Amino acid sequence: MRIIRDYSFVTDQDRGAAAAIGNFDGVHLGHQSVIDLTRAIAKEKGVPLGIMSFEPHPRQFFAPKSSAFRLMSAEARAHRLEKLGVERLYELPFNATLSALSPKDFAAKVIRDGLGLNHIVVGADFCFGQGRKGDIEDLIRFGADMGFGVTVAELLHGDKGEVSSTAIRDALAEGRPRDAQAMLGHWHRMDGEVIGGDQRGRELGYPTANMSIDGLHQPKMGVYAVLIDVLDGPHKGNYHGAASLGVRPMFGENKPNLETFIFDFKGDLYGTPISVGLVEYLRPEAKFDSLEALIRQMDTDCAKARDLLAAL
Incomplete structure (x- = not known):
């Protein structure tokens, strides 16, 4: 797996991937279903399987003094994604410059011009751009105009409700590691x-x-x-x-x-x-x-x- 940390300097071999976008904290079953969907699209198109994520987590950037919340470090996340067959990890620095991009500029400067992504997959609750003003409809419209495909993955639900990093944190905080495992797909x-x-x-x-x-x-x-x-x-x-x-x-x-x-x-x-x-x-x-x-x-x-x- 190749890790790319600057969307301004991307080699030809790292462009053109089909990539899922998200924070992927924990790489839980919901994340894995999105990755599986992206893998199928990448295989169909004959392009690398990618993940676009952010470091630090946007929540850390906006609230640096908040209590620790991450389920895994960036290194552990990369290790887990590699085990799942991800070929390109676009681990973009989340900073003032990136957070200030409008939804349209994010689509143009990062997705199209910077990474040259062929197709992207996002969750149904995905928001992007300055102030999280961009939504799924915006993304689909930008993709049609700028030449990249967009697929929206449905949120995954388990026996106890929606599978999410928040629900996993709650289970761990309450001393229920087996419930966390049921949502993570791993300990x-x-x-x-x-x-x-x-x-x-x-x-x-x-x-x-x-x-x-x-x-x-x-x-x-x-x-x-x-x-x-x-x-x-x-x-x-x-x-x-x-x-x-x-x-x-x-x-x-x-x-x-x-x-x-x-x-x-x-x-x-x-x-x-x-x-x-x-x-x-x-x-x-x-x-x-x-x-x-x-x-x-x-x-x-x-x-x-x-x-x-x-x-x-």
Whole structure:
């Protein structure tokens, strides 16, 4: 997959794609249905399959001090899109210049002249241009005038209603990772490099791979049964484990992070990229009367997580 980050400098090999437009946060089943529709159009036309997205997310641009809401980082999103067969990712910088384009200028300068897209696919609720003034009817009209096709994908609904990033965030915030999985089509994953910690887990007999969750939507704090993918290095592979997401109340005031104990694992993962999938919420964080009580609870947590993950 090729990633293009500037619509002003696009090579001939990266022009002419059929591309779906959206933020694709989480790459959930609704997003995947739009990608499947775009794939069919790209195949029919004999052109590359593309995605046009934005970095940072427009919500981050307009409200930089708002609480973290993203389900995945740009790197994790790109990795997921590549797995789905996307050939061109147009990850455009969302800045003052782009946000100030009128709907017509966005269609002309970005879609037609900049990226030279052959066809675009958007969701039924798509709006674009300065102040989100452009709607589907505008886009179809611009496409007819400017020479690109437009297909509108219907919103996907599941058993619990519309599949959306907002609904997934709600499920995670309430400690319902299986409901989130039903909308995502995959376990919700938190990706990042293993960072150094206080090594208290090692002292307790539970060494953990620690990860920052800065910039990501925060699921309900507590202990989870998890699936771990070590993405690179000599220990690359898939593992089971238990993870604590939170502030570690036994040890004072701490910044929230994710601490993952990998079952039956020995090795150094510092600096290694890993992906932790949340499978089952086991319990909330708690402050225990003693370290011995904490260790007994960790023993119970891990035994329960082993049984749950073995049944998958």
